[in-house]
Amino acid sequence: MSRSPSLPERPRLDLDPEMSDAERLSALRQHFERLTEVNQELDDRLTEATDRRDDLQSEVDQLKRRNETLKTSSLYIATVEEVTDDGVVIKQHGNNQEVLTDTSPHLETEVEAGDRVAINDSFAIQAVLNDETDARAQAMEVDASPDVTYDDIGGIDDQVREVREAVEDPLSNPEMFEKVGVEPPSGVLLHGPPGTGKTMLAKAVANETDATFIKMAGSELVRKFIGEGSRLVRDLFELAADREPAVIFIDEIDAVASKRTDSKTSGDAEVQRTMMQLLSEMDGFDERGEIRIIAATNRFDMLDEAILRPGRFDRLIEVPNPGPEGRVKILEIHTRDMNVADDVDFAELAEELDGHSGADIASLTTEAGMYAIRDDRTQVRREDFDDAIEKMRDTEAQTTIPGHTDYQY
Numbered sequence: 001m002s003r004s005p006s007l008p009e010r011p012r013l014d015l016d017p018e019m020s021d022a023e024r025l026s027a028l029r030q031h032f033e034r035l036t037e038v039n040q041e042l043d044d045r046l047t048e049a050t051d052r053r054d055d056l057q058s059e060v061d062q063l064k065r066r067n068e069t070l071k072t073s074s075l076y077i078a079t080v081e082e083v084t085d086d087g088v089v090i091k092q093h094g095n096n097q098e099v100l101t102d103t104s105p106h107l108e109t110e111v112e113a114g115d116r117v118a119i120n121d122s123f124a125i126q127a128v129l130n131d132e133t134d135a136r137a138q139a140m141e142v143d144a145s146p147d148v149t150y151d152d153i154g155g156i157d158d159q160v161r162e163v164r165e166a167v168e169d170p171l172s173n174p175e176m177f178e179k180v181g182v183e184p185p186s187g188v189l190l191h192g193p194p195g196t197g198k199t200m201l202a203k204a205v206a207n208e209t210d211a212t213f214i215k216m217a218g219s220e221l222v223r224k225f226i227g228e229g230s231r232l233v234r235d236l237f238e239l240a241a242d243r244e245p246a247v248i249f250i251d252e253i254d255a256v257a258s259k260r261t262d263s264k265t266s267g268d269a270e271v272q273r274t275m276m277q278l279l280s281e282m283d284g285f286d287e288r289g290e291i292r293i294i295a296a297t298n299r300f301d302m303l304d305e306a307i308l309r310p311g312r313f314d315r316l317i318e319v320p321n322p323g324p325e326g327r328v329k330i331l332e333i334h335t336r337d338m339n340v341a342d343d344v345d346f347a348e349l350a351e352e353l354d355g356h357s358g359a360d361i362a363s364l365t366t367e368a369g370m371y372a373i374r375d376d377r378t379q380v381r382r383e384d385f386d387d388a389i390e391k392m393r394d395t396e397a398q399t400t401i402p403g404h405t406d407y408q409y
């Protein structure tokens with residue numbers, strides 16, 4: 001910006017006491033003329049500055065109006081496919097159209113492949129959606145390479161084998177299914193009490209098949225994203241198609257697929273719409289390529305049978321609480337990196353943990369480790385496990401509601 005020239009100096013009046021009256025009059029006249037000149041000069045500068053201010057003001061007004069239009073006009077959502085020297089390739093949601101476009105200069109360094117962005121009518125990128133604005137990112141957990149392996153799962157070997165047959169084989173050896181002429185199962189439904197390793201199983205399959213793991217929780221869909229459920233289900237399958245091979249894992253599927261109730265509240269209608277969208281996505285599944293879908297529920301009794309029809313979740317696998325040997329295996333898995341004293345007998349501990357889940361056993365081992373740390377020891381002893389079991393029982397006693405029985409498997 002150019003700097004304005006400095007203001008003219010204020011004229012000085014020098015009157016010498018020795019001066020005659022005539023000299024004094026002439027000096028005063030000169031001073032008056034100079035003052036008039038400076039005054040004129042300042043007037044001109046003021047007019048110039050006012051004109052400039054008016055110009056700037058109209059520029060500000062114009063920018064404000066443009067900003068308002070930008071703020072009020074609808075923006076569309078797209079995903080960045082690629083950032084090239086010639087521009088940014090985006091894919092619009094909804095119609096899947098690919099467009100080569102530009103980014104607002106202030107976003108040039110920010111845009112990366114995979115980002116969700118807001119675009120205007122001319123496809124120019126206006127904003128990169130962060131996690132807060134990106135409902136999809138909130139509703140889904142995307143893990144390009146989960147690190148759970150089958151070795152991390154104990155006590156449910158039969159279930160691991162069944163899931164591998166139903167999910168892994170069709171992904172890693174599709175030709176075999178074609179040659180034999182059988183359709184791989186469309187979807188696998190894992191059902192059983194909480195904390196038995198259902199999520200781990202889905203992650204391990206994704207890991208083993210180098211597939212992206214995409215998880216969506218049914219309860220979040222209906223609680224947090226009211227009105228958006230069916231859109232998010234569509235997004236879920238779209239995202240999986242973008243990232244295939246992919247394993248879609250829908251946890252707590254009962255939240256969107258429970259038996260129809262009689263009440264006709266708008267909430268129910270919304271849940272119904274979400275389920276219909278899920279069913280229609282599953283029905284169009286054949287063309288979807290290398291995508292496998294696994295769902296999980298703790299409330300098998302509540303499920304709407306529509307989702308269990310052939311071509312939908314047609315492979316049911318029960319994942320129960322582990323038996324005594326399973327509990328020993330899970331104890332071993334979760335103490336792999338712990339320094340456990342020789343007096344700890346896992347078989348004995350497993351006996352005491354009858355009816356407990358893998359998740360209970362995992363947190364029990366952590367708790368035992370905490371007791372050792374509290375005692376300033378690096379080795380975990382039998383007494384630490386005993387203390388941890390006692391604490392677990394106390395907590396259970398406090399959280400059990402009298403007269404309430406959970407759904408039993």
Ligand SMILES: Nc1ncnc2c1ncn2[C@@H]1O[C@H](COP(=O)(O)OP(=O)(O)OP(=O)(O)O)[C@@H](O)[C@H]1O
Pocket residue numbers: 152153154155156193194195196197198199200201251296297298330333357358359360362
């Ligand atoms: N069979 C198992 N072997 C080893 N660890 C297990 C097993 N089951 C559960 N765990 C431990 O419990 C944690 C929770 O398990 P996970 O999330 O897979 O259970 P879930 O069946 O999906 O539970 P929910 O039904 O509550 O979603 C795991 O991270 C793991 O530490």
